[in-house]
Amino acid sequence: MTDLDTLRDQVRTWLDAEAPRDWRAAASHEAFVASQRHWFGKLVAAGYANPHWPAEWPGGGRSLAEQKVIYEELARADAPRLLLSFVSTFHAFATLHECGSADQKARYLHRILEGETWCQGFSEPGAGSDLAAVKTRAERRGDVYVVNGQKIWSTMAQYADRCLLLVRTSSDGVKQAGLTFLLMDMKAPGVTVRPIHQIQGDEEFAEIFLDNVEVPVTERVGDEGAGWAVAQATLASERGLTLMELAYRMRGAMRRLCDLVRANGRGNDAGVLRDLGRLGAQVDAVCALADRFLENRMNGRERLGDASIVKNAYSRALRAWSELGLRLGAMAAQYRDAISFGDLNSGNWMADFMNSYAWTIAGGSEEVQRNIIAERVLDMPREPKGWML
Amino acid sequence: VSLDRDELQDSARKAFGEDGLVPDAAQSWARLVEMGWFMMTVPEDLGGLGMGPEAVGVIHTELGRALVPGSAIAQMVAIEALAGHGDWLERAMAGEPVTVSLCHALDADRAGYSVQVAPGRVTLEPIATATQRDTWDQTRRLFDITTSGDGIVLAEGAEADALADRLRAVLLIALAADSLGAADAILAMTIEYLKVRRQFDRPLALFQALKHRVADLKVALTAAEALFWSCCTPAARLVDLGALKAHATSAALRVAEEAIQLHGGIGLTAEHPCHLFLKRILLNRALGDDSDYWEEAAGRALLDASSRA
Numbered sequence: 001m002t003d004l005d006t007l008r009d010q011v012r013t014w015l016d017a018e019a020p021r022d023w024r025a026a027a028s029h030e031a032f033v034a035s036q037r038h039w040f041g042k043l044v045a046a047g048y049a050n051p052h053w054p055a056e057w058p059g060g061g062r063s064l065a066e067q068k069v070i071y072e073e074l075a076r077a078d079a080p081r082l083l084l085s086f087v088s089t090f091h092a093f094a095t096l097h098e099c100g101s102a103d104q105k106a107r108y109l110h111r112i113l114e115g116e117t118w119c120q121g122f123s124e125p126g127a128g129s130d131l132a133a134v135k136t137r138a139e140r141r142g143d144v145y146v147v148n149g150q151k152i153w154s155t156m157a158q159y160a161d162r163c164l165l166l167v168r169t170s171s172d173g174v175k176q177a178g179l180t181f182l183l184m185d186m187k188a189p190g191v192t193v194r195p196i197h198q199i200q201g202d203e204e205f206a207e208i209f210l211d212n213v214e215v216p217v218t219e220r221v222g223d224e225g226a227g228w229a230v231a232q233a234t235l236a237s238e239r240g241l242t243l244m245e246l247a248y249r250m251r252g253a254m255r256r257l258c259d260l261v262r263a264n265g266r267g268n269d270a271g272v273l274r275d276l277g278r279l280g281a282q283v284d285a286v287c288a289l290a291d292r293f294l295e296n297r298m299n300g301r302e303r304l305g306d307a308s309i310v311k312n313a314y315s316r317a318l319r320a321w322s323e324l325g326l327r328l329g330a331m332a333a334q335y336r337d338a339i340s341f342g343d344l345n346s347g348n349w350m351a352d353f354m355n356s357y358a359w360t361i362a363g364g365s366e367e368v369q370r371n372i373i374a375e376r377v378l379d380m381p382r383e384p385k386g387w388m389l
Numbered sequence: 390v391s392l393d394r395d396e397l398q399d400s401a402r403k404a405f406g407e408d409g410l411v412p413d414a415a416q417s418w419a420r421l422v423e424m425g426w427f428m429m430t431v432p433e434d435l436g437g438l439g440m441g442p443e444a445v446g447v448i449h450t451e452l453g454r455a456l457v458p459g460s461a462i463a464q465m466v467a468i469e470a471l472a473g474h475g476d477w478l479e480r481a482m483a484g485e486p487v488t489v490s491l492c493h494a495l496d497a498d499r500a501g502y503s504v505q506v507a508p509g510r511v512t513l514e515p516i517a518t519a520t521q522r523d524t525w526d527q528t529r530r531l532f533d534i535t536t537s538g539d540g541i542v543l544a545e546g547a548e549a550d551a552l553a554d555r556l557r558a559v560l561l562i563a564l565a566a567d568s569l570g571a572a573d574a575i576l577a578m579t580i581e582y583l584k585v586r587r588q589f590d591r592p593l594a595l596f597q598a599l600k601h602r603v604a605d606l607k608v609a610l611t612a613a614e615a616l617f618w619s620c621c622t623p624a625a626r627l628v629d630l631g632a633l634k635a636h637a638t639s640a641a642l643r644v645a646e647e648a649i650q651l652h653g654g655i656g657l658t659a660e661h662p663c664h665l666f667l668k669r670i671l672l673n674r675a676l677g678d679d680s681d682y683w684e685e686a687a688g689r690a691l692l693d694a695s696s697r698a
Binding site for chain 1 (some may be wrong): 458597613683689696
């Protein structure tokens with residue numbers, strides 16, 4: 001047995017005993033969040049919450065191959081996804097680890113493992129795909145920055161303790177140059193959070209309104225005006241594992257479609273079988289693609305833009321998966337059922353279908369990924385910078 | 390023999406990538422023989438190189454990429470059928486053409502014998518008559534044949550059906566690989582054309598509407614390639630290889646269709662190779678049972694597996 005097999009056995013045995021089975025039953029978002037906190041605590045204690053952290057941290061020091069094993073097993077066990085702690089363990093960790101001061105690292109990293117949750121304050125109503133267009137202002141007054149503006153699409157910000165905040169400190173020069181990166185206390189006076197009601201009934205994202213919020217200068221990451229570079233470190237923190245995990249979960253959830261076909265007595269309908277078989281190959285292809293992407297990363301063969309290919313392949317397959325369920329669900333899928341929080345493949349077909357748009361829009365829209373693929377992978381000419389009316 | 394996929398790919402691309410598209414059939418055949426590629430999948434104790442289906446994948450990807458004419462696909466299937474049949478295997482590995490009923494008797498006029506696959510019976514039979522059919526794909530030649538029936542029995546009963554499944558597996562892998570190689574080539578040609586062709590004082594490649602279309606093609610093709618290599622194992626089930634062939638030919642067909650559209654008028658001319666790719670991929674889609682058949686079978690297999698679990 002290889003070391004990876006041993007790890008797989010350990011993780012599987014632990015998950016068989018410890019993975020909650022009833023996490024989809026949470027009746028409210030608050031109950032779901034409570035279950036997320038509980039599950040994260042158990043994973044931290046077992047050493048499976050932060051395998052990508054350096055070895056000096058408990059649970060850290062795992063190779064990418066080991067991380068992949070852990071995520072494969074989480075998907076296989078149908079354990080809850082780590083949504084609430086995602087930004088803290090990946091984005092906040094990477095930001096602090098790569099760019100934070102010694103003081104900031106000492107202050108915050110251990111708190112993440114103790115369950116402090118973070119959100120990301122990047123997008124704004126006027127800065128979505130064009131992130132550098134951030135307008136939220138931070139003005140230096142003595143030892144503090146005074147921040148005014150609005151952030152949006154911040155995952156679970158309504159439950160967050162702290163925020164990775166990208167603000168504008170200058171309007172001179174190219175727009176990237178005027179950005180600064182701050183760590184903001186979400187309980188500070190002047191911070192108002194309003195959950196966004198999504199079309200499937202969830203409230204996974206929130207808006208953050210900032211009204212004369214004071215952030216100590218000691219909470220700045222990197223220099224003033226270096227925010228764009230810090231934000232790149234934040235965004236580069238997770239590339240590949242999540243999509244692999246989600247692809248594997250979708251493959252596991254082919255079972256839901258099979259159950260639906262049987263329940264509707266369509267198991268001998270050639271048209272339905274073809275759609276099922278075609279989708280099965282599409283989903284298998286995404287799993288193979290995510291595997292290959294990670295393999296290339298491990299071998300140092302990842303190319304710029306490869307992650308965009310995986311993301312677009314996954315998000316389209318997710319759309320197709322949920323669309324087939326919605327179609328086969330027919331009238332039954334038109335009646336509202338309670339939604340499962342934190343699950344892209346819940347079998348509540350309308351909710352899953354509406355939710356699948358999140359992956360063609362969030363985290364860099366499908367269209368932005370297409371630009372990246374065309375320009376970086378296929379070496380086609382870049383978009384002209386200027387624009388004339 | 391351990392296979393380094395990249396090394397094999399390099400030598401295959403060198404062998405077939407330098408004479409342009411649709412190289413000479415006889416020369417291509419001689420090159421396949423010379424490089425020992427018909428021995429690749431044969432076990433070492435039978436005089437072969439003992440390489441797995443990955444090797445088949447690599448070679449046929451390159452044959453598709455260059456639109457190599459001839460019956461290499463039939464030969465690979467025939468060699469699988471002849472394994473363990475001493476002299477027959479030797480001769481086929483050395484390049485004596487043998488055709489196969491599963492491949493609609495590709496290049497039957499060059500072959501003395503055909504591997505005939507029927508339920509419960511796989512035979513090697515002398516070809517009595519071979520009539521070439523006029524096919525849309527100009528890079529392969531299909532035949533209607535009659536055989537004299539006094540050949541040798543390669544397998545009977547359950548053994549024959551198991552052999553037939555192994556032959557189909559080789560065929561499906563080769564067809565999928567050929568299609569993906571062809572699609573990769575035509576996608577690269579299309580992108581190159583978009584970069585060079587200028588209209589409205591700019592290269593077509595600057596138009597986002599066109600960039601997005603080729604980006605989508607790249608996504609579909611890369612995913613199909615990943616599926617292909619994940620299926621290229623001796624343990625793959627036939628139904629999964631069938632689903633792979635359907636998926637790969639569908640992705641490849643999308644690329645080839647779009648290639649003609651994106652080339653504009655020139656893509657409609659017989660002198661431009663776009664149509665050769667399209668027609669070759671369409672033949673691949675039809676050979677080895679069509680996509681409807683395989684997709685339905687794959688759906689049933691999924692359903693069966695989930696009811697057992």
